[in-house]
Amino acid sequence: VTLDPGAMGMFGPSGAGGWWPLWLWTASLVLVTGQETKLNFGHEMLSEFGLAKEYTNLNHGSYGATPLAVLERQQEMTRLTEANPDRFFRYEVYDLLAAARRAMAEYVGARVEDLVFVMNASEGINAVLKSLLGLGRDADHGSSKRVLCLDLAYGMVKEALGFLQDTRGVAITEVSTDELFPVAAAADFESRLMAKVKSALEEASAARRPIDVCIFSHITSMPAVILPVELLSKACRSYGAKSVIDGAHALGNVPLDLASIGADAYVSNGHKWFYSPKGTAFLWVSPRLQGSTEPYTNGHIYPLITSNEGKGETPYTKLFSYEGTKDYSGWLAFPAAKAWRLKYGDAEIIRYMHTLAMQGGQVLARAWGTQLLAPAELHAAMVNVELPTSNCTRAAELSHELLTQFHTWVPTVEKSGKCWTRVSAQVYTELSDFEYLAGAVLELLS
Ligand SMILES: Cc1ncc(COP(=O)(O)O)c(C=O)c1O
Incomplete structure (x- = not known):
């Protein structure tokens, strides 16, 4: 699975008015077109949400995150x-x-x-x-x-x-x-x-x-x-x-x-x-x-x-x-x-999240030498990856340690005798977030 911006309906300023700095381009679009401004999926989208700057949200699945425009309404x-x-x-x-x-x-x-x-x-x-x-x-x-x-x-x-x-x-x-x-x-x-x-x-x-x-x-x-x-x-x-x-x-x-x-x-x-x-x-x-x-x-x-x-x-x-x-x-x-959803495209949002979840899951499984729980057809935006430990009591402690030491959080579960984590993709996450999680877990377990 590859993340192809074109195929995923990504939006953005690339190619149009290229000599403008990104922030100026974005700011001017907000002024000119108001609601119609569309950012690229990935970290650029974080400006649409209220998530704390230092927090890497890989657990959208538990509580969601609401765009600022929706909170304003x-x-x-x-x-x-x-x-x-x-x-x-x-x-x-x-x-x-x-x-x-x-x-x-x-x-x-x-x-x-x-x-x-x-x-x-x-x-x-x-x-x-x-x-x-x-x-x-x-x-x-x-x-x-x-x-x-x-x-x-x-x-x-x-x-x-x-x-x-x-x-x-x-x-x-x-x-x-x-x-x-x-x-x-x-x-x-x-x-x-x-x-x-x-x-x-x-x-x-x-x-x-x-x-x-x-x-x-x-x-x-x-x-x-x-x-x-x-x-x-x-x-x-x-x-x-x-x-x-x-x-x-x-x-x-x-x-x-x-x-x-x-x-x-x-x-x-x-x-x-x-x-x-x-x-x-x-x-x-x-x-x-x-x-x-x-x-x-x-x-x-x-x-x-x-x-x-x-x-x-x-x-x-x-x-x-x-x-x-x-x-x-x-x-x-x-x-x-x-x-807000329709502005970014319902199908595009769903496709980006799913593609990123599966690609991110592969990144984690490779880094940890483990496996995914199920193939892509059974997943939407959340993927389950086996953790690199067979001690599920230790695995369960990771969530809080990730929060306090790495400003991220993922849940863990024991299923069929193995320990798994569930990771959520969103329009504001990127592959680098999964790489960050991979390293954080390895460090905590080392
Ligand atoms: C499958 C499922 N059902 C129900 C709920 C409960 O949702 P809420 O806390 O919004 O009532 C959750 C929450 O994570 C869930 O995963």
Whole structure:
């Protein structure tokens, strides 16, 4: 894989007005074209973000990073809120939220009335799981439900299921993926994973204890791999199970078309890869399940018909529109985040990140004499590389040492008996950042 600026749609001043110093060129473009200024992907892009100068962010995947232009829009929304709280909360916020939801729905191939905002994937997943498994208005209270997940499910998902197991008698089937890693060929991984999931669904069905709900990550957290969510949803549907997709890492990281996935519910974060501010996520629920889907807070909009609070196209969207006084500014900056992405080109961003992640992963594996966990087809912008130690307790200490001694941070995980790190590429990272990490880890382990 090579990083070819032309092929990756890089932008920049090269060739145009070449005798100008770079800073003058950039500054003049800002003055003349304002929003339309485009910088080259790589370190030049750091000026678009608020990251500290000394920090090398190789962990965009955990919390994302928001462009300054998007934060400026969020601050405008905060100023609007503070200028006249009554006007904002009583008359303006719902229409502004609807416009932001429309912008998001268009981007992910969904109908606006099926998509609501939640603070983060944790809130969305908890709301939908609790609704499907016993808390919703039309839910089948009392009968014990069965859920299928993978051992790759995010910790929060496993803990939410554990809570439902302890408090609602929900039974959990966890499918192990340990023997599938490291992956040599994506197609082989996919078919072996599908065989395992289908066999667990079949076993439950044969024992007359069919699975009610399946939950899968679209892109798993640690280690990070893309899962075949269309096939997984289809398999669950064929056994009468509903599918919930935890797409926390998907929005902005891979092209997303919710209609084609065929899930019953889908949650994604904006703050990870879509460049929206922290605390911005969406929940999409298929129309047939919206009647039993409840937000976290029920005190404001009940009964639905007579409540004066909230506003929405349907009872479901109305329920999620108001959960008390809180900061709506992040969601209202969604359209600005979308505009920022489109300015740089959605496909170009995704391609640059993926190409850099794979090339950076090779740099690390070569420097450490190790291997990548999976081939390129299973990766978006995060790559997993085996660390040059077999002591995973020691490996886990590296993250904090990297932060305090090298101003960078990457997570570590033990999978299939080996220690791995997950490294994120972004439009503001370059191959030299991966080289820096390679050296830092070798120094810490020496
Ligand atoms: C797969 C997955 N799901 C859910 C989450 C939770 O996201 P949040 O902390 O924004 O709720 C994460 C966070 O890293 C994740 O990786």
